Amino acid sequence: MTMMARNFPKITEQGLDELRARKGIEIEDTLEPWCHEATRDNIRHYAHGIGDDNPLWCDPDYAEKSSLGGIVALPSFLFSTSRIISGYVGGLSGVHAMWAGADWTWHRWVRRNEEIATEAWLADLIEHKTQFAGRAFQQVYHVNFFGKDGDLVAEADSWCFRTDRDIAREEGTKYTALKGKPRKVYTADELEEFYKLYAEEEIRGADKRYFEDVAVGDKLPTMPKGPMTVTGFIAFAQGWGGLYIRANKLNWKQFSRHKGLGIPNRFGIPDCPERVHWEHDMAAMVGAPGVYDYGPERCSWLTHHMTNWMGDAGFLVNAKSKIRRHNPEGDLLFINGVVKEKRVEGTRHLVTIEQEARNQDGELSVLGSAVIDLPSRR
Template identity: 65%
Template sequence: MNEMIRKFPKITQEGLDDLRTRIGVKIEKTVEPWCYEATRDNIRHYAHGIGDDNPLWCDPDYAKNTKYGDVIALPSFLFATSRIISGYVGGLPGVHAMWSGANWNWHKVIPRNAEFRTEAYLKDLIEHDTRFAGRAVQQIYHVDFYDAKTGDLLADADSWCFRTDRDQARENGTKYTKTKENGRRVYTQQELDQYYEYYENEEIRGAETRYWDDVAEGHELPTMVKGPMTATGFIAYAQGWGGLYIRANKLAWQLQQKHPSAGIKNRFGIPDCPERVHWEEEFALEVGAPGAYDYGPERTSWLTHQVTNWMGDDGFLRQAKCQVRRHNPEGDIILINGTVSRKFEDAGRYLLEIQQRAVQQDGELSALGSVIVELPKR
């Protein structure tokens, strides 16, 4: 049997022991976020990065006639205000990190020009034995999001990454054998047009109030489509969300001097960022992915996009949970479906629980989600 060719650092017990000393300890200094403020442009760039053109976030002329009086930030915008919630984890340098899910709670609407302060800590480490990459570690963080001016808690969330052995994942490749065997899908124009119909028919509820009274358990939300996946689309998301390692020239060099594992040499022998798995197929294959693929927070944002379109301007997204189950490589098309599973009241609020399931074009599970929405009562 040939011995595995090792290109990357692996998970070690010493590295895990060091990480465990950090559990529960407030992170005093974090890398600056992409967005300190919810400016009109920052909100719009994030919304457009997930393909969301809801005028409540994107059009001040529309929004001034709503009860908010101005644009507000879409709930998932908060991914752009914290590196920790977005999967930039500490410890185990050089070991691959795959963002894999989050549980969100929102407490207040995020107004235009809000300034943010966050507090974060490592919540837990859970070891797993996976088919995809052998030994893996689930690294869970908790983040609180505050309005820096008022001190109000806007939201809180847990998110997690799986730290995996890049070499083991490349050698095993068990998770994507179908993709390897069948190759990447090439679409006919007729096939594409069938998916584009979802875009043509996508409805933003907007000012037409959806009342809690009018929704029954079993109600199905309109299917939302995302894709076909392209490297251009992944970069569009990074423009709104902000990739920590996407830096140019001197700033890239400075980062690599401070964190050598952030500069993995490309085919030209030049240190380049690990984040290029999202647009460079050659490197994505080296870490065991089926090709250049989407961002994890992007996936969660797609699921909440389906719900904010459906609930209208007067709805409020209280909770959202998302588990990412696979990569979405270039060429994939994602269909998101949602069903109201529970209708209930709590502390004077009128709430709906919605179960979500996202699959790619061949029916393979991409993500699972659930949300709780508050709607007005007649």
């Protein structure tokens, strides 16, 4: 049964003015984070949710013998410690929000069993003209992450685009070429060729990658992600937590508190907008080409690409991601990177890498960059 199109709440000037009034004010009332602490299981569940089996975060015996002396959290794990960084936006009730990018800076590793505290505020609201939905607003939040001693572990800006669902569905031109186009069905040989990239994936691990051994222009190994499936999207939500996935009484409390959040399903029951990631009709209602991956998930794939390459002795200082299109069910993704710069800053030996990921048709999915501190032979 196909869900009927309906009219959703619109972006209004009053709503925008109310939202602008929140800029710079610390957010005190938000959803409880999925993870308060970086426990062994929380770290592993998040890592497995993005397809990362690096023993530095997944194997206590290996991690204990490593240069770090024990399990640490993979950099992107911090997504699970803040709803705000993950796309829990305020204002504009009932208007769709699509997570679209982040700019992370890490100051140190998060250790096993460390509790994380956060503070956050609305940093900016920027108007854009888009192919996806015409007028859209980039809603930018800043989040600080603090460790057990109150020190700043990491900080980040992340942003969602607020779009009118009806305009995106009826007038958006971003996915015009895909409308009516049959989804590709892969042959066993095509999938086997793709899976070779998984078989060849290298986790650098204890084998140090030295600053002196890296040259500008070096290409990183291609990292595959996919094929995109609802199962994969749910695997990420298991580790990350989801923004609005709640059951029974907790679901009722959520929708009672936020009247514009619940969208009736085909049974007339209010259900979360997050089901664009597993329900095709809901995805089509907001203008997407089909059910698609999570934004923080894709950002985490880019940092996975970096941690595989840098090894245990490297440290990911900064990572940026800018999402350019949806990754609908059935897509394959190929993440590539190239070394663009080397520099020494004090005791740090920094390498800058630019990344991009394209799907099986060569369409740009996400742009990324990273700065990594590598060990030096000197």
